[in-house]
Amino acid sequence: MPMLNPGEMPHRVAVQEECTKDSDNDGQPDTTELGTLETKWKTVDTVWCGYAERGRVPGSEIWHGQQVSPQVTGKITMRYWRHPVTLQRLTPRHRLIGEPGTALAGRTFNIEVVTNPGERGGTTVMAVFVTEQQ
Numbered sequence: 001m002p003m004l005n006p007g008e009m010p011h012r013v014a015v016q017e018e019c020t021k022d023s024d025n026d027g028q029p030d031t032t033e034l035g036t037l038e039t040k041w042k043t044v045d046t047v048w049c050g051y052a053e054r055g056r057v058p059g060s061e062i063w064h065g066q067q068v069s070p071q072v073t074g075k076i077t078m079r080y081w082r083h084p085v086t087l088q089r090l091t092p093r094h095r096l097i098g099e100p101g102t103a104l105a106g107r108t109f110n111i112e113v114v115t116n117p118g119e120r121g122g123t124t125v126m127a128v129f130v131t132e133q134q
Contacts, residue, residue, distance in 0.1 A: 008077070009048040012099035013109070015081065015090065016041040041095065044085075049078040049096075049128075051104060072112050076128040080116075090114050090128065108133040 019042050052075050081090050092111045098104025109130035116126050 006048070008050045009079075011049050011051050011102040011104045012046055013049055013076070013078075013096040013104060014043045014099055015045045015047060016043050016095050016097060017083070018093050018095075043097075044083055045081070046099060047078050047081060049076045051076050071131050072129045073132045074109065074130050076109065076130055078126055078128065080124045080126050090126065095133075096128070096130065 018039050054073050054075075076096060082088065090111065091114065094111055096109040096111065098107040098109075100106075109128075110133055111128055111130055113129040114126060115129075116124065
């Protein structure tokens with residue numbers, strides 16, 4: 001897998017994981033009036049990345065082959081990532097939030113597909129196909 005040039009990662013995003021809300025600390029997750037679980041998000045790391053919108057991703061077999069969900073709106077390229085404490089890999093249970101000071105500031109991206117999750121080390125590349133939350 002090719003190395004990722006740091007110049008190709010001008011954006012900074014927060015990696016957030018989904019947490020079940022338990023506001024009364026009774027050990028049971030909170031639910032809404034409809035009985036669904038309430039969730040909150042916790043930032044676990046920030047990383048540098050590249051971003052391309054759906055129509056601007058060159059040469060991606062996954063993209064052109066429509067093997068990802070048709071609602072996917074972009075591709076985030078970043079170095080291989082694992083949770084700093086639990087070592088869990090990046091999954092659709094995470095989301096990415098654009099950090100202030102970059103072109104992605106304030107944008108929320110839900111993860112649909114992560115490719116190349118089996119590579120090890122900080123020099124391999126991951127492609128994260130995302131849908132932007134409106």
